[in-house]
Amino acid sequence: MHRLRGLAPGVALGLLLIDLVGMIVLSLVRPQFLSSYNLFVTGRDLSILLLVALAQMVVLSLGQMNLSIGSIGGLVAIIESGLMVRFGVPVPVALVAGILLGIVCGVINGLLVYWTKINSFVLTLGTSYVFAGINLGITHATPFYHIPNEVSSFGQARFGPIPLMAVVTVVLTLLLAGFLYQVVLGRQLLAVGGNAVAARLSGLPIRRATLTAHAISGFLAAVAGTMLMAQLGQGQPTIGATWVLPSFAGPIIGGAALSGGSAPVVGTVLAMVLISLIDDGLVLVSADPFWVEFLIGALILGAVVLGRTRLSDIRVFLRISAARPVGSIR
Amino acid sequence: MSAEPNPRTLEVRLEVSGIRKQFPGVVALDNVSLRLRAGEIHALLGENGAGKSTLIKILTGVYQPDEGEIRLDGTPVRFASPRAALAAGISVVHQERNLIPQFTVAENILLERIPTRGVQLVDHAAINRLARPWMNMVGVEAAPATPVAELSVAQMQLVEIAKALSLQARILLMDEPTAAITPHEVGYLFRILGDLRRRNVAIVFVSHKLEEAFELCDRVTVLRDGRNAAADVEMAAINRDRLVTYMIGRAEVIAELPPKPPAAEPVLEVAGLTTKGGDGALSLVLRKGEVLGLYGLVGAGRSNLAKTLVGEIKATGGEVRVRGALTHIASFREALEKYRFGYVSEDRKEEGLILLHSVRANTSITIWRRLRLLGQWIARSIEDAAILPSLRQLDVRSHSLSQSVGTLSGGNQQKVSIAKWLAAKADILIIDEPTVGIDIKTKNALHELIWDLAANGRSILLISSDMPEVIRLSDRILVMRNHAIVGELPNNHQYDEMSEAIMARLS
Numbered sequence: 073m074h075r076l077r078g079l080a081p082g083v084a085l086g087l088l089l090i091d092l093v094g095m096i097v098l099s100l101v102r103p104q105f106l107s108s109y110n111l112f113v114t115g116r117d118l119s120i121l122l123l124v125a126l127a128q129m130v131v132l133s134l135g136q137m138n139l140s141i142g143s144i145g146g147l148v149a150i151i152e153s154g155l156m157v158r159f160g161v162p163v164p165v166a167l168v169a170g171i172l173l174g175i176v177c178g179v180i181n182g183l184l185v186y187w188t189k190i191n192s193f194v195l196t197l198g199t200s201y202v203f204a205g206i207n208l209g210i211t212h213a214t215p216f217y218h219i220p221n222e223v224s225s226f227g228q229a230r231f232g233p234i235p236l237m238a239v240v241t242v243v244l245t246l247l248l249a250g251f252l253y254q255v256v257l258g259r260q261l262l263a264v265g266g267n268a269v270a271a272r273l274s275g276l277p278i279r280r281a282t283l284t285a286h287a288i289s290g291f292l293a294a295v296a297g298t299m300l301m302a303q304l305g306q307g308q309p310t311i312g313a314t315w316v317l318p319s320f321a322g323p324i325i326g327g328a329a330l331s332g333g334s335a336p337v338v339g340t341v342l343a344m345v346l347i348s349l350i351d352d353g354l355v356l357v358s359a360d361p362f363w364v365e366f367l368i369g370a371l372i373l374g375a376v377v378l379g380r381t382r383l384s385d386i387r388v389f390l391r392i393s394a395a396r397p398v399g400s401i402r
Numbered sequence: 403m404s405a406e407p408n409p410r411t412l413e414v415r416l417e418v419s420g421i422r423k424q425f426p427g428v429v430a431l432d433n434v435s436l437r438l439r440a441g442e443i444h445a446l447l448g449e450n451g452a453g454k455s456t457l458i459k460i461l462t463g464v465y466q467p468d469e470g471e472i473r474l475d476g477t478p479v480r481f482a483s484p485r486a487a488l489a490a491g492i493s494v495v496h497q498e499r500n501l502i503p504q505f506t507v508a509e510n511i512l513l514e515r516i517p518t519r520g521v522q523l524v525d526h527a528a529i530n531r532l533a534r535p536w537m538n539m540v541g542v543e544a545a546p547a548t549p550v551a552e553l554s555v556a557q558m559q560l561v562e563i564a565k566a567l568s569l570q571a572r573i574l575l576m577d578e579p580t581a582a583i584t585p586h587e588v589g590y591l592f593r594i595l596g597d598l599r600r601r602n603v604a605i606v607f608v609s610h611k612l613e614e615a616f617e618l619c620d621r622v623t624v625l626r627d628g629r630n631a632a633a634d635v636e637m638a639a640i641n642r643d644r645l646v647t648y649m650i651g652r653a654e655v656i657a658e659l660p661p662k663p664p665a666a667e668p669v670l671e672v673a674g675l676t677t678k679g680g681d682g683a684l685s686l687v688l689r690k691g692e693v694l695g696l697y698g699l700v701g702a703g704r705s706n707l708a709k710t711l712v713g714e715i716k717a718t719g720g721e722v723r724v725r726g727a728l729t730h731i732a733s734f735r736e737a738l739e740k741y742r743f744g745y746v747s748e749d750r751k752e753e754g755l756i757l758l759h760s761v762r763a764n765t766s767i768t769i770w771r772r773l774r775l776l777g778q779w780i781a782r783s784i785e786d787a788a789i790l791p792s793l794r795q796l797d798v799r800s801h802s803l804s805q806s807v808g809t810l811s812g813g814n815q816q817k818v819s820i821a822k823w824l825a826a827k828a829d830i831l832i833i834d835e836p837t838v839g840i841d842i843k844t845k846n847a848l849h850e851l852i853w854d855l856a857a858n859g860r861s862i863l864l865i866s867s868d869m870p871e872v873i874r875l876s877d878r879i880l881v882m883r884n885h886a887i888v889g890e891l892p893n894n895h896q897y898d899e900m901s902e903a904i905m906a907r908l909s
Contacts, residue, residue, distance in 0.1 A: 255778045256770045263767055266756035273714065273745055273753055274767045274822065275738035333758045 083327035087342035094349045102356040110352070111233035118348040119241040120299050122341060124315045125322025126248055127292035129340050132323050133252065134265040134285040135332020136185060136192035141319050142312030143203035144177045144290050145297030150207050152298060153216035153307020156223070163220050171294045177203060178290020182283040207309050216307035227302035237299050244295065248288070249337040261285050266333030317365075321347060321372050346371070410441025414476075415604045416461075416492075416573055421470035423456055429628055430456040434470070436606075436623050437634045438573065443595060443605040445615035445637065448625035449649055449841035454608050457625065458575055461606075462494050463487035493566030494575040501550045501558055508533035508546035511565045536564040540594050556587035563594065567603075574598065575606045580614055584699050592618050612645055624648040650842050659850070662857035665692035665877060668726075669861045670711070670830055675720035677710045682886050683720065688830065688863055693856045695876025695893070696865045697904055703885035704865045705748060708832045711863075712737040712745045724830070738768065741830065744823030746816075748835035748865070754819040757808030761800050764807045764818050765789040768826035792824035793817075796851060813844030820851070831855065834865045849875055873900045881907040 098105045105111075124141060131138040152170035155161040161169075181199055185192045229236035252258040257280065264271040264281040272278050293312070300311050324330075325346070326339025350367050354360075416438040423431040431453045438444050448454045459465045461472070463481030472479050474490055481487040501510045508529045509516070517528040530546035537546060540560045542553075550558060559579060566574055576595070580588045595605055595618065607619055615622060616637060624632040624645065631648040632640075670688040684707055688694050698704045709715045711722070713731035722729050724741045737743040747753035755764050766773065766780075766789050773780050773788055786803060793803075796817040800810055807818055816836060823831055833852065837845040852875055856862050866872050872879055873895060881889040881904055889907035893900060 254780050254782075256774045256780060257778060259763065259767075259770055259780065263756055263759065263763065266759050267752075269753045270747075270756050271767070273712075273734055273747060275735040276767065277735065329758070333756060 083336065084339045084342055087326070087339060087346060091342055091345050091349065094346065094353070098349065098353050098356065102353075105352070105356055108233040110356070112230045112235050114348050114352045115233065115238050116227075116235040116303060117351070118344060119235060119237040120296050120303070121315075121318050121347070122241055122322070122344045123244065123292045123296040123299070124319045125326075125340050125344050126245065126337070127289045127296065128319035129323035129326070129328055129335060129337070130248065130252070130261075130285050130292070131192070131289045132265075132328045132330060133262055133332060133335035134282065135268070135330075136265075136282075136285070137196060138178075138181060138286065138289045138293075138319075139193065139196040139316060140177070140181060140200035140203055141289065141293040141296075142315035143200045143207065144174050144293040145300065145312030145315060146309060147177070147203045147207045147297075148174045148294040149297040149301040149311040150211050150216060150307045150309055153219045153301055154210065156220055157216040157218060157307065163222055167223075167298060170298060171291065174290045174294020174297070175287050176290070178286040178288070178293070179283055181290065182286030185286070186279050186282045211307075211309040213309050215309060219301065219306060223302050224305035227299070227305060237303070240295065240299065244292065245337065245341060248292075251288075252335045252337070257281070257284055262333060262335060264332075317368075318344075318347065321368055324372060410600060410602055412439045412441050414438070415440045415474070417471075417473040417476075418457075418461070419471050419473075421457070421460060421467045421472075423453075423460060423465060423467050431460070431467075431625075431628045434625065434628070434630055435633050438604045438606060439621075440572070440604050441599055441602045442620040443599055443607055443618055444634075445619035445622040446606050446608045446625070447610075447612070447615060447622060447645065447649060448631075449843070452625040452649075453628040454625055455577075456628075458494060458577060458606075458608065461487065461573075461575060462492060488569060491570055491572035492575065493569055493571035493573070494577060495559065495562045495566060495579060496577050501561060503551035504549060506530075506547045506549055507537065507542065507544055507553070507561055510550055510561060511536055511568050513565070514569070533564075533568070536568040537561075539567060539597075540564045541590070554587075556583040556591065559583065559591065560594065563598075567598075571603065573604045573606070575608070577608045578610065579607070580609065580611065588614070612642055615645075616642070626651055646842070657846070657850070659853045659874070660857070662853065663691055665689035669724065670863075671721075671723040672711070673721045673723075675707075675710065675722065676718045677706060677715055678718055684887055685720075686880060686887065686890075688861050690861050691856055691859050692877045693852065693862045693864050693875050695872040695879040696863060696882055697867070697869065697872045697879055698865075698882030699867055699908075702882045704867075704882050705834055706885070707882070708745065708834055708863070708865055711832060712743050714745075738826065738828065742826075742828050744768075744826060744828030744831045746819050746823065746831065746833040746836060748838065750815055750819045755807050755815060758806060760804045761793070761798065761807055761810070761818055762786065762789065762803040765793060765822045765825055768822045768828075789821070789825050792821040795824065796821050797847070811844075813840045813848070816840060816844075816848065817851075820848075824855075829860045830863075831860055832863045832865070835867065836864070837866075837868060837871060845871075869901050869904065870897060872904075873897050879904065883908055 124145070127141045128138060148170045151173055152166045155166040155169060156163060177199070181196055184195050184199070188195065226236060252262060260271070260276045261281040261284055263276055264278055268278060297311055301307055322340045322344045323336065325343035327336040328334055328340070347368055350371070351364055354364050354367070414437055418434070418436040421431050421434040422429070434453065434457060436446070436457065446454055446457070456465065460467050463484045463486050466480070479490060481490065502513070511533040512529050517525045517532060519525045533546045540563050542557060542560045542564060544553060544557065550561065553561065563574070579591060583591065598605060607615065609615055619637050622632065622635050622637050622640065622645070623630065626649060667690055668687045669690050673685045675684040676682060686694065696704055706715060710717050713733045713736055722731065729741065731737045731741065734745070751757060762785065766785050769788060770780060773784055775781060798817045798821060799814050807815055810818065820833070836848055836852065840848065849871065852862060852864065864872065864875055873893060876893045879891045879893050879900070880887050881891070891900070891903050
């Protein structure tokens, strides 16, 4: 069941099909889709946004939300670039400090949610402004230019069409999936998301599960912020500003239940691939880029409506339509 | 319904015949009939899954029958929606309350047709005035402007009946109305239903409790496996054994429970326990290998006591000794891991199980920490090996360990919520209302199981408001009332004698 729930077979299979069809159509209509450079650029965006989506998914699986993922990514990026550029801190030290900061931000979210019992939406809306505010206070909206070469070259590094960043994302995705499905703490986290009362009455540590989910979310947001900084070659204060919507789009299209208890890693990956395809496809066919969001919106609506009707409701629908002919004969 | 009580006419008001309803893979109803007369109370009985709910849903327009006919006052009808059924005068009072808690009693009664004045302004005075007569009819004594949230469960039920009556209901379907109210309130409800019968309303009374059907109803229809086991039989012409035979398809054999070794040393001693929930100085002793029954009505404080013992609610005073040692259990985790307590909640869906998750995950949840390998990893094979004996011992029926618990029957769900404590090797088990909403066959199986557990040296605190259950299973019975233990009775398993003794303590 854990494995099945992770794969969310129905949703994932559908997404996989749509992804494949999309790729085939796109490569037929616009052969440059398959060009090494296009795949690299698309893959790099995907590598970053997938981490953002997983950062949301892990909190959703607890039945909570994290609106501060973008602000954490942005704050981490400017702290790292600031340390390197302003204070000449060695790259590894700066990056480790930045990632730790992301985890701390996540733990703060988790502690606040656990202690105050206030809805995570409200709390992370608050911390999101706090983290973004610190970012602006430090930078006054001016980027830290000229980050060290080894960092910015990581952002450009690739093996043929495969960006080096993708390796980081793939490894983290696999680790996360293994953690959630087969490691004690991960399963406790899913159980708490599935039914917090039942989990507590089975002796599970609620606080640890809550903190872990938020810490992982902060960690993934920090890695995503670091990678975007490396790609841009500077510490942009606006990093993460547009992440809120895609962070929800991935898990929701991928089949996550907002009420918690499910963690569709594969579905989220496939959903983010689809979003990248749409993004890239519209660029390639020179469509109005402003319509990208419209399409993603339509996709979310479609996924949510389909998700609603997924199992039981389809059966109910079949029942009713099966009943109709008989009824009309009489 | 007019204000002047009509004499009971007993003409056939609703005639259902040859109803068939199929869902993918199951025939829920097959050639089912039901005849309902004005001015009668008609019992609709059957085990869980017999098709009672499906029939109710067809009568109220939620489902459409695949075959069959519904005649209202002799005219064939089809209810395309619940609204259509309501318009035809059929109202249902469900187990779950269908009221808006924040709204007032009067607003809830008149919800569909709020009186207004001027430009669609809500006329509160009119609402309260118009609702009053309906409230009087069912004896809701609260003011019309009282928010529903402030009422007791029984009063809410009366408000729902008032609402149905105000909608000109001529047919009232009562779906397990006595599941959550006290015997006193049941008596009152029955008087109200009797009143309505005199006013020529046709009432369907759905229940598990045969005693209530005998007390209240004129005629009975029994469903078993989606068919009529009995249709429109006069209640006076039938006895309890016959009715049970209709329900379960054979005579009810309550096997004598085998003898078990006598209870040994005390494992749990509670002295003068007080809690924030208002429990006053509770004391009890639970011995090894014993079933200690704790009988009390809903609201007597039984669950509060149970949750205090497992550390879920804070105790404010008193002593708890586990296996002789003074303890202060601060959290459920401690109760489980240090003192090997298990707790089967009365509310298995909300507090016991994670419905979305698998049988496997729901059973092994208590032992994940014990199963972990290097690096906190849980291997599927080790996990399954650890839980299979418990699941087999309880005879849990599921397609696979990966089936989600929400799709199991109530009885199997309950077995899973006990299996996880067997897997955890808990040996002090607090079991709260183990057989609520579980059919007769499975109930017997669960009773034998609980007995077995005690015979094998586990200690069981059995909390129940089901008197036959307590008298059948317990070695001793504690009677609880108003957050106090008002009596301890040695049990001789003689129902009549014991039930009288228990009732004497309660009054």
